[in-house]
Amino acid sequence: MNEKEFYKELAHAPEMPDDVFPAVEKQITRRKRLIRGIYGLAACLILAIGIGVYQVDSPNRNVQAQAKPSEQVLDEIEYIEDYFAGEDMEREMALYTLVDVRLYE
Amino acid sequence: MNEIDELTIKSAGRGDAGAFKRLYDHYAPYAWAVIHKTTAGNESAAREILQDVFVRVYRSLKHYKSNSSFSTWLYRIAYNTSMSHLSREAKARSRSVPLEKAELAGDPNDRLDARDTVRKVLAQLTPAERFLLVSREIDELSFEELAEITGRKQGALRTTVSRLKSKLREMLENE
Numbered sequence: 579m580n581e582k583e584f585y586k587e588l589a590h591a592p593e594m595p596d597d598v599f600p601a602v603e604k605q606i607t608r609r610k611r612l613i614r615g616i617y618g619l620a621a622c623l624i625l626a627i628g629i630g631v632y633q634v635d636s637p638n639r640n641v642q643a644q645a646k647p648s649e650q651v652l653d654e655i656e657y658i659e660d661y662f663a664g665e666d667m668e669r670e671m672a673l674y675t676l677v678d679v680r681l682y683e
Numbered sequence: 684m685n686e687i688d689e690l691t692i693k694s695a696g697r698g699d700a701g702a703f704k705r706l707y708d709h710y711a712p713y714a715w716a717v718i719h720k721t722t723a724g725n726e727s728a729a730r731e732i733l734q735d736v737f738v739r740v741y742r743s744l745k746h747y748k749s750n751s752s753f754s755t756w757l758y759r760i761a762y763n764t765s766m767s768h769l770s771r772e773a774k775a776r777s778r779s780v781p782l783e784k785a786e787l788a789g790d791p792n793d794r795l796d797a798r799d800t801v802r803k804v805l806a807q808l809t810p811a812e813r814f815l816l817v818s819r820e821i822d823e824l825s826f827e828e829l830a831e832i833t834g835r836k837q838g839a840l841r842t843t844v845s846r847l848k849s850k851l852r853e854m855l856e857n858e
Contacts, residue, residue: 598730598737
């Protein structure tokens with residue numbers, strides 16, 4: 579065989595098989611499904627963790643809701659509430675009326 | 684080689700199945716021819732590589748930039764896929780029976796037809812040499828394109844192809 583015949587024969591390729599494209603499509607689809615599955619699984623995991631954290635934390639939230647402030651804090655709150663309601667002046671006046679000015683003369 | 688329109692490439696990159704099919708129909712015969720020769724006529728290996736090439740093309744389409752022609756980009760994928768596939772296969776074969784030689788071995792008195800001679804000659808070359816020979820001599824790719832595909836320098840490629848052709852001449856004389 580000479581060089582020319584070799585290159586002529588080299589240029590000849592057998593017919594391309596028909597089943598390659600369906601196999602490519604199948605592989606692509608499988609990969610897409612796998613990626614979707616992974617994303618779905620990740621979303622479920624995040625949701626499960628979120629629910630878990632919420633449930634684990636719920637006793638604390640109940641304790642906070644049931645907690646009662648101390649007497650001193652309650653007094654302070656009442657004082658602030660009175661201030662906003664404009665009722666603190668009355669209390670102040672009552673306080674001043676207890677002071678006997680003659681003591682300071 | 685006729686290039687397909689940019690719109691088809693972009694649509695295929697966005698996941699349009701019809702555009703990807705058009706892309707496959709346009710380029711797969713070229714890729715098949717070069718891959719088939721690179722595998723020295725091993726049809727099952729060529730089929731596997733072609734499938735792998737187009738799966739990789741699909742995955743990488745969104746990263747394709749039109750700095751080089753689409754065919755050069757596709758040839759680069761075909762080259763890399765073929766080399767990794769064939770080197771993997773060669774390693775596996777070195778651990779078992781050398782199939783390529785076993786397939787080609789036969790009665791030396793048998794008359795080999797032209798196709799068998801080509802197969803026999805190609806089997807004596809490395810996969811990279813076979814790829815270079817086909818893409819340069821049959822697909823008539825330029826050295827610039829070959830440099831982009833293989834990642835080698837143009838000068839080195841010229842020398843390799845020239846040596847390859849002399850080697851081929853010698854091999855054909857001995858046939």
